[in-house]
Amino acid sequence: MTERTFSIIKPDATRRNLTGAINAVIEAAGLRIVAQRRVHLTEAQAKKFYEVHAERPFYGELVAQMTAEPVVVQVLEGENAVAKYREVMGATNPANADEGTIRKQFALSIGENSVHGSDSLENAKIEIEQFFTEDQIVG
Numbered sequence: 228m229t230e231r232t233f234s235i236i237k238p239d240a241t242r243r244n245l246t247g248a249i250n251a252v253i254e255a256a257g258l259r260i261v262a263q264r265r266v267h268l269t270e271a272q273a274k275k276f277y278e279v280h281a282e283r284p285f286y287g288e289l290v291a292q293m294t295a296e297p298v299v300v301q302v303l304e305g306e307n308a309v310a311k312y313r314e315v316m317g318a319t320n321p322a323n324a325d326e327g328t329i330r331k332q333f334a335l336s337i338g339e340n341s342v343h344g345s346d347s348l349e350n351a352k353i354e355i356e357q358f359f360t361e362d363q364i365v366g
């Protein structure tokens with residue numbers, strides 16, 4: 228089934244000028260970038276986006292990292308896009324990520340892990356709506 232998922236290229240990656248390199252991995256995997264925008268997240272935006280992690284010990288650091296420098300928010304489209312992108316990203320902790328994945332190639336640590344991708348189709352819809360209107364997504 229053709230799906231859409233939400234992606235963020237995180238500050239650790241934009242800082243190192245890796246947007247194009249990461250997009251190349253995404254496109255090589257057959258996912259299409261159907262919306263994309265560079266944005267410097269506000270604290271309010273980052274807190275809302277990561278609300279589900281509010282009680283976790285790393286929440287404060289996560290919000291600080293995500294607002295430190297610009298990110299690139301994206302909508303990716305393709306067959307089974309949610310699961311496919313999670314495969315392409317690799318494990319949250321880059322130490323556990325498979326060869327060829329984005330996190331294996333580029334991530335610095337579990338916090339500075341270069342990319343975010345939705346974990347379910349339901350969350351993808353919620354996350355996409357936080358950053359894009361339907362007319363900004365061009366499939």
Ligand code: CMP
Binds near residue numbers: 285319337338342343
């Ligand atoms: P992401 O997919 O963006 O979702 C939550 C983020 O929290 C995760 O990627 C990590 O970058 C970050 N994080 C920091 N520390 C941890 C941790 N101990 N366990 C899980 N996620 C963590």
